[in-house]
Amino acid sequence: MNNPQTIPSPSPNSFPCNECSAGMMHLRHITYFTWLGEELVMVPHFPAWICDMCGKREFDERAIAWLTMLLSPNAGKPTRRLKRAPRPGTAKRNLPRPPID
Numbered sequence: 398m399n400n401p402q403t404i405p406s407p408s409p410n411s412f413p414c415n416e417c418s419a420g421m422m423h424l425r426h427i428t429y430f431t432w433l434g435e436e437l438v439m440v441p442h443f444p445a446w447i448c449d450m451c452g453k454r455e456f457d458e459r460a461i462a463w464l465t466m467l468l469s470p471n472a473g474k475p476t477r478r479l480k481r482a483p484r485p486g487t488a489k490r491n492l493p494r495p496p497i498d
């Protein structure tokens with residue numbers, strides 16, 4: 398099991414930048430700032446991909462997802478979305494209709 402308090406570290410393979418297509422995106426660990434309501438949250442050693450040519454920053458998707466989950470007050474709670482029972486007969490709508498001429 399992974400420790401949920403640990404930022405998931407992406408594989409450190411660099412890849413070509415899609416912004417300038419001349420530089421390479423390298424994995425760096427920077428301090429990430431985000432607002433949580435009116436509170437500024439600082440996340441040190443946050444993994445980010447930074448281009449060595451144009452300086453474009455891209456954050457790791459998994460790390461962002463981890464952070465969102467950690468900061469979200471509803472994280473881990475079951476969603477209260479009501480499940481609608483499929484109405485009988487609605488499935489028939491998806492059947493191709495015979496051509497009407």
Ligand SMILES: [Zn+2]
Nearest residue numbers: 414417448451
């Ligand atoms: Zn670039």
